[in-house]
Amino acid sequence: MAQFTVPCSVYRGGTSRGLFFHQKDLPQDPNLQRKVFLAGIDAYNVSQVNGLGSGTSHTSKVVVISPPSVEGADVDYTFYQIGIGEEIVDDKGTCGNLMAAVGAFAVDEGLVDLADHEQEMVEVSVFNTNIGKMIKLQVPVIDGKAKVSGDYLMPGVYPSGAKFIVDILEPGGGKTGKTLPLGAASSLFIGNKKVDVSFVDVVNPFVYLSSRSLGIKGIEPNHELSMNQQLLKELEEIRSHSAVEAGMEKTVVEAKLAPAVPKLAIVSEPQDYVTSDGKKISKEEVDIVAKMVSMGRFHRTFAGSGLYNLAAAVLLPGTLPNQLAQNMDNRKNQVVRIGHPEGIAEVRASLTTDGHDVAFVGLERTARRIMKGDLYIPR
Template structure:
């Protein structure tokens, strides 16, 4: 055994082409599929082991010091991009949410924030036909989101034949301005699930911690459980420190999320929620109020249509996950949901948009919905993000499979 360990210790590290990118309010390590070791080009243990080692997980210290992760759910992410195998699409995009303290990669959902960087990465990697790319203007990249089998259109600005990354678009939760990337989620509801799993716009969810409370379950962008802040004893103005420093509160919210996942049919037992951390999301909503964002910025009640706070991988998110923002937009577009009720004053906007307040500031999103004999449907949801290459070259890791 000792000889085997010594042999492993003497092996050279693998050198794998990679790009470290910010997309929206998240960061992740991006790979072109063909650049991965052959064993990791297919789903399975080898791929998971590689991505865990790249990010630096599992880390019992919770810091990911020996990897590229940033010790938060927003920065413990990986992306694999390849030329699309789907008709009328440019690239396939696969997202892996890497757990921090466990040897686990969650493939059950998308990352809407990093979606904003996929088009730019694909262009830079030569995965898009040059005939589709304007020298100056907007390149429309049709993305097949492989985790959820959905189409996303990223509108990437180009200048002098290159992706334009810099600009004056400001995104709360991101320190510096950049070029705006509009992202359009086409029919964002899960293909094999109803928009509202139970058929109801509002359900009752039982929690030993909170009692019987109202909930809206929705499959759009990412499966999400919406509840009223007041029924949790919250105001809707919470910041990360208030929630994430309280283990008892986190445990209660995780138990509520697990119960919601069970009622949505996403898991068959409460125990199974431990292996499905990325989905569903749990979020709470409230009517507009004045509050101070984490940056110190004042958010005024008259500047927002509602307040939303969302949990990600067991922690309150510092801003808002892009996929959860799609769920917010979708739920707000359907009269009767808890989100629509909280944003009631915005229900008649001509552009179907809302502005919601989150811990880092505000975000504008929009969705178009219609009702048919089979129920409610979301045609599309739109939001603006930004993206930027932070570093490109190679990551080095020992062979770990």
């Protein structure tokens, strides 16, 4: 059977990787466009061997770049989470890691004015259509392209690279209209069990619950927790019921058919633990310890959108992350140290003057273009 081609680039941003397209290069027919995404990643097979995914939620992603629709933006972009063994194309959330790659793409593709070729950093303003938020990026440049090499080493990616600075302005309420649509903390009843959660809508909406409420420490290896099918089932019930309570979906069935958001994270107080590669982390090095579940699986590290969200949640009074975090001094503007399965992420976050909402969240990432060419799609 013959195939057709679509111009495509593959970028890594932070600990995520995705297919990048210009909107103008994609078919106008939404169904055909969906087929490009599904086949390009290979959503049909769990291994994604027939496409450019690799069977993980952080590499099963698509980004589409289009001309700016709002004043002050250099480009718009729309993010899609693609299914793994399922025909899912979900645009309800966004990806915090690939934001850095959007800046690299905009520079590499000549979508940003680089009149001063001697500058080492260029500011790129992008508008994310998924959450309706403006993102300010400081992109390192060299010879008119996004710089790749550098000495910034971020957890989960080796070797080091050039530092990209990402700031999301007024990040709350992108999907529900409120940063805390259910208040700082609320109770759910799943069957006969009462579960305390915090639903925080910052960048991507997240559901938080404490490790103690699940009868675990929160520092167990991912592979161990992944074998606990009863735990995974319980987490999905909590996630889907929370989506209904927050008004994101009308029914639990609909929530289960939209697995990308809200995402879910398990949080615990600072404690000594060992990363997936054997590095020892002491409780004094972190302010909170967390694991997240995305698309029904434990995330290898912690999604960029989740890092933004969790840092904000730690600062917001009364949330479960706020209650569990330690080593904090109640400042409204600070760096939050998040312990995750592959190390420590330091996230900048600031509350508004009244302390009731989030002014911005920020993170440092690395990014690079991996390839550019024609993507072949079966007819």
